Amino acid sequence: MNGLPCRYYDGRTSTPREAEMTITADGNLIVAIDGIENRELHSLSDVRIPHRIADTPRHVRLPGGASCEVRDNDALDEMQVRSDSGRQPVGRRFERLLHRLDSTWRGAAAALAVTAAILLSFTKWGTPAVARLVVLATPPELEAVIGENLMTLFLQLDVLTPTEVDESRQAEILQAFYEMKDDTGVEGAVLGFFSSARFGPNAFALPGGTVVITDELVELAENDEEIIAVLAHELGHVARRHVLRRIAERSSMLVLWTAFTGDVSVAALSLLGPDQLLAQRYSRVAEREADRFAFDYLLDADIPPTRLGDLLQRLEGAHGAGGVPSWLASHPGAEERARDAAGAAERAGGAEAIE
Amino acid sequence: MSEGNTGAGIDAGVESKPDSGASAEAWSLGETLASGRDDHPPVATESDESRTQRLRCTADGWEYFRIWIVNVALTLLTLGVYSAWAKVRARRYLYGHIWLGDTSFDYTANPVAILRGRILVAFVAVALWFANLLSLWYYYAALAVLAPLVPWVVIRARTFQLRNSRYRGVAFDFQGRFWDAAVWYPLMAVASFVTFGLAWPFRIFGRDRFLIEESRFGNKRFRFIGEAGPYYGVYIFVWVMTVVLFIGSCIVLVLPSVGSDPESPSPTAAWFVPVFGVLAGLFSFIYIRARLLSYRWSCTQFGDSDFVLQLSFGAMLWLYASNAVLIIATFGLFTPFARIRVLRYVVDQFLVMQPLGEVTFEAGEAQRLGAAGAEAAGEFGLEIGI
Known part of the structure; x- marks a missing residue:
């Protein structure tokens, strides 16, 4: 008998015994321990032979807790193939495929290609689709709660402080904001005035529809039309639920990358690069959507869309002093957007001319 | 491992x-x-x-x-x-x-048991994520509900990991009890929070002692002869170094660049705190890990x-x-x-x-166990070496 050398452990003590293992044609496994005087016979169906992994020793589990450690993986493979006698069970075929994949460079390259394809297509189509679904599935009440939490945080951290804009001025701007809200039919939008040393001249939308405009921006604007233009842009973010969408996009990327690296902390680390690039791409798309929303409204209200561009360029000047602020990097260049605004105005002009 | x-x-x-x-x-x-x-x-x-x-x-x-x-x-x-x-x-x-x-x-772990554990953990994680999104209070409430389960999860995880680790056909095992785990996991963590971290090194010491002393290989248990002092030594060294380095680099880097104009904070001050924070966190983490892992095993x-x-x-x-x-x-x-x-x-x-x-x-008596604990521990970063 041509047995496969192995080490037999009885499962009660750690003493190894030299043994030989054989698989017979009628589907039995024979272990001959310490020569041949001590033999065990088991039906193959009671024996568990683990999958091969590279050249790691394999521990064949016998009924009753004993095991045989086999180091010659090729010989064990051969023995199994012979005992299969032509009809390979599905499990065995899968095992062979796995071993062929992760023991050869061609297999690993194929796995890498599949992984890259899945990651890239998920990033390109999957993430936005998941985000769209999440946005659809999230009730506005939940979104409002998220927004309130953010606002509480800003106030606690003194990022936002009480406004110093006088009340008549606030009333004027609020008036314009509510008109705009009625005209565009965006529900649930609220406008809040705050001073912010941290954000400087800025305006932003929170999930749930709260739009914040800072005192610094009110001061920076040269006329009401510029303020209306910025508020229209923020209302665009509210209408399209952009903040919620961005939260969903980033979370789904983290989930995907965790599956990729197998560890949340490593995922966060390796996402540093791609996540930033993607976040900026997504956010540029969102900014353009909000711009378009604003242009449409401004044209309806007989305000030149270039007002938005004017203010944006002044903003860039104001922020430019302290280096590029992070919010700017995620926006398309102010000049580019000013051009878009001019384009929108021209197209509108053209349309009027035809009428 | x-x-x-x-x-x-x-x-x-x-x-x-x-x-x-x-x-x-x-x-x-x-x-x-x-x-x-x-x-x-x-x-x-x-x-x-x-x-x-x-x-x-x-x-x-x-x-x-x-x-x-x-x-x-x-x-x-x-x-x-x-x-x-x-x-x-x-x-x-x-x-x-x-x-x-x-x-x-x-x-020797069974993948199906691990899968079952992962599904359970995924449910809990999604629930927590939602709670966090809704309100921090819901999140804390959910954590409070889950806290009594933590000792159970710790024991399950450690037991699953050790029972599925073998050497020469003999399995490791873990026989920690619920209340011992409860002391070192949620309770002492809360105590450390209340004492502004002063109890933390003692908590880590107690946790290590618990995990090691209840571990078995075959029918024999491991023993831990460490004391709390060296744990305090490691943490106090890290705390003192952090403070000293922070003050030192403030003097060297930030003070010269602070202008007379308090309205415009200096650019150095703007990046100094986050950069120092990240570096200090990284150094402390690695120092503590290297020292405590060595001490624990020795x-x-x-x-x-x-x-x-x-x-x-x-x-x-x-x-x-x-x-x-x-x-x-x-x-x-x-x-x-x-x-x-x-x-x-x-x-x-x-x-x-x-x-x-x-x-x-x-060999000791080994049994099969569900893997829920092992996976939950992986999820919450509770996995501990053999």
Whole structure:
């Protein structure tokens, strides 16, 4: 008998015994321990032979807790193939495929290609689709709660402080904001005035529809039309639920990358690069959507869309002093957007001319 | 062993040189060492009363990379279902390449049990995420509801991991009790919070003692002879160094650039705090890890065997820092190499002192357990080494 050398452990003590293992044609496994005087016979169906992994020793589990450690993986493979006698069970075929994949460079390259394809297509189509679904599935009440939490945080951290804009001025701007809200039919939008040393001249939308405009921006604007233009842009973010969408996009990327690296902390680390690039791409798309929303409204209200561009360029000047602020990097260049605004105005002009 | 798993490794072709150097040194110390693939490495050479054996790691970065990338591809293709099988495959590779004497370890977990655990954890994680999104109060409420389950999860996780770790056909085991775990997991963590972290080193000490003393290999338990003092030493050193370095670098970097105009904060001040925070966090984490991992193992005994682990802070710092840079630069593709690098380093520093003569271990009663605990612990970062 041509047995496969192995080490037999009885499962009660750690003493190894030299043994030989054989698989017979009628589907039995024979272990001959310490020569041949001590033999065990088991039906193959009671024996568990683990999958091969590279050249790691394999521990064949016998009924009753004993095991045989086999180091010659090729010989064990051969023995199994012979005992299969032509009809390979599905499990065995899968095992062979796995071993062929992760023991050869061609297999690993194929796995890498599949992984890259899945990651890239998920990033390109999957993430936005998941985000769209999440946005659809999230009730506005939940979104409002998220927004309130953010606002509480800003106030606690003194990022936002009480406004110093006088009340008549606030009333004027609020008036314009509510008109705009009625005209565009965006529900649930609220406008809040705050001073912010941290954000400087800025305006932003929170999930749930709260739009914040800072005192610094009110001061920076040269006329009401510029303020209306910025508020229209923020209302665009509210209408399209952009903040919620961005939260969903980033979370789904983290989930995907965790599956990729197998560890949340490593995922966060390796996402540093791609996540930033993607976040900026997504956010540029969102900014353009909000711009378009604003242009449409401004044209309806007989305000030149270039007002938005004017203010944006002044903003860039104001922020430019302290280096590029992070919010700017995620926006398309102010000049580019000013051009878009001019384009929108021209197209509108053209349309009027035809009428 | 999972301590090492979080870490990292460059490929065998390059790294085998320092490795073979270490082998030569090890031989001269009279240790059991053999080049990676020998079927039955020679038995240890014996000194006067005891012999010293070095744990060896023969895992190879490129080989592990191939296993990892195939695991990733299949996990993504099956929407995560394969991850349980992937985990077992990766673990079996790693355990099978850690050698003590002429035998390597074996990991025997059932992937289906792991899958069940992962599904449970996923439910809890999604619930927590939602609670967090809704309100911090809901989140804390959910944590309060889950807190009584923590000791159970810890025990389950540790038990599952140890029962599925074998050496020479004998399984490890864990027999910690609920209330002991409850003291070191949620309760002492709360106490540390209340005492502004002063109780934290004591908590880590108690946790280590609990985890080690309740561990078994076969029918014998491990013993822990460590004390709380050295734990305080490590943490106090880190705290003091952080404060001293913070004040020192404030004086050197920030003060000169503070202008007379308080309205415009200096640019240095703007980046100084976050950069210092990240660096201090990184250094402290690695320092604490290297020191405590070494101390923990050096204070562990099993029967007549002793363990010695001496990790160098500099080597660990280099490993973690270079791993982080390479993981970022490769968008995560370096992850498997990183894991092997750290594993190899830690395992290669690990000494086992055994009495002379053949040591025989007897198996304890082992049972099968659901894997929910093991996975939950992975999720909450509770996994602890063998």
